[in-house]
Amino acid sequence: MLDIAEELNRWMDEGRSFAVATVVAVTGSAPRGPGAALAVDSAGTVVGSVSGGCVEGAVYDLCLQALRTGESVTERFGYSDEDAFAVGLTCGGVIDVLITPVGARAPARAVLRAALSAAVRGEPAALARVARGPAEILGRALLVRPDGTYEGGLGGQEDLDRTAEANTRAMLETGRTGTVGLEGCGWDGSYRPGGLTLLVESNVPPPRMIVFGAIDFAAALVRAGKFLGYHVTVCDARPVFATRARFPEADDIVVDWPHRYLRHTETDGRTVLCVLTHDAKFDVPLLQAALTMPAAFIGAMGSRRTHEERDRRLREAGVTERQLARLRSPIGLDLGARTPEETALSIVAEIIAVRRGGTGVPLTGSETPIHRERIGSGAENPANLHTVH
Structure with missing residues (x-):
């Protein structure tokens, strides 16, 4: 329910009674993961979503019922070929949903x-x-x-x-x-x-995306990173390029040598590092540091020739094979991108694929599952099971 916190916090301030339905667990293919929520107030107003539309109507009714009874319930929505007209997930997955009434005296x-x-x-x-x-x-x-x-x-x-x-x-x-x-x-x-x-x-706090290199491609990547919910920092040693006017949507703009800044900032297992400088005097010391630090994704821009030269320099600098295996270079998926915006899209597409375990191949003709199993998504066995067409 925290994914619709702003709306529900406002409802709380207004003294509204409401019921909130939250996805507890997911098995197989389903549009939303654990934590996704839909809420209905006593007037029938709706915010949020639990399934992208498949079972919203049934969940809406359950929320109104919970408001009337004051009782919480966990329901399961699944798939069955035997009940072609039942309410449920057309994608074939199973979701468990917790419906909780939040009345004035709950x-x-x-x-x-x-x-x-x-x-x-x-x-x-x-x-x-x-x-x-x-x-x-x-x-x-x-x-x-x-x-x-x-x-x-x-x-x-x-x-x-x-x-x-x-x-x-x-x-x-x-x-x-x-x-x-x-x-x-x-x-x-x-x-x-x-x-x-x-x-x-x-x-x-939102995960960090640190973009090294204040170039036009970086401006497009900042916008894409913000769209995906990252806290985005732009770092470049050149003050004439690393400016608020050029990167109005960045959360932070840092004028410093990239490797020096990286060594003194905090990263964790969710951090994304995008090296767009493709200049050896920046790239090599920066990647030497990056490949020893916690990060979810480390990518570097450049042609294949640039990559080969950078790879050689990193090996000469003592970077190990295991460390080099973490580097995504050249950065991005092969979309045939030309413009900064297209290139930014190819980069964030690779970031998502790495994060979610995607292949990056077209879904058309592919045998891979569209929705992969999520961490913490193992379904339990609540008493009620709703099947779908």
Whole structure:
């Protein structure tokens, strides 16, 4: 539900009652992943989406029902050739959806409000909700901060909340959204076969994209990176080129030698590094540093001849084969790109393919699955199953 935090936070401020449906788990092909949400207020207003249209109507009805009953429920939408007219996913996948009413006196309203406010402010936090377990605690919520402090509770004993906090914080530390099972934990602190399943939604700062080289291709890549949700930094040693006028959409503009800046800035396993300088005096020391640092993607622009020369220089500088294997060069997928905008599209297409495990080949005539399994998307077994045509 944190993906529609701004709208739901506004609804909270206005005192609206609403029900929110959140994708808990995905099996097979499905348009949206865990955490995707749709909400309906008491007047029937809708925000968000859980399936790209396939099951929205049925989920809408379930939200209105939850508002009437005040009860949370987990529903499954799947595929069956035996029921050609049932509501569900035409793509053949299975999704589990948690529907939670958030009325004026809902037990979890205060903690949900705190979670939404934190997401709107960009504060790192993770929201854990009971997605499978006894009906009396389904939808109960816990908001966990990076330092281990938390708000709310699962309605049971303190030991259960502490166990949930530890598991939720582990998800937050890696920025993951998905399910986590608390095996053998009963809501009242007793042993219970099967335990509980929590849906954990992590809200972390956006991943970084650092673009080295203040050229026209970089301006187009900045726009593409912002569109994909990255915090984009442009770095170049030349102050005449690295200007706000040339890169108005960049979050940060740094005038410094690229390798020096990179050595003193923070990267992690989600960071994308795009080297567009294609000049050996910048590229070699920069890539020497980059290939020893955590990053999700390291790519360098240049012709194949430039790549071969750069590769030779990096080897001479002591870069190992294992490190060189991390380098995507020449950067981008083969789209036949010519313009800066087309080139930027080819670069972000490769970034997405690397991130999601895509092949980059056309889907037409391909046998590869369109929607791959997501981390934390393993489906549980809620009682209700909706099948599809």
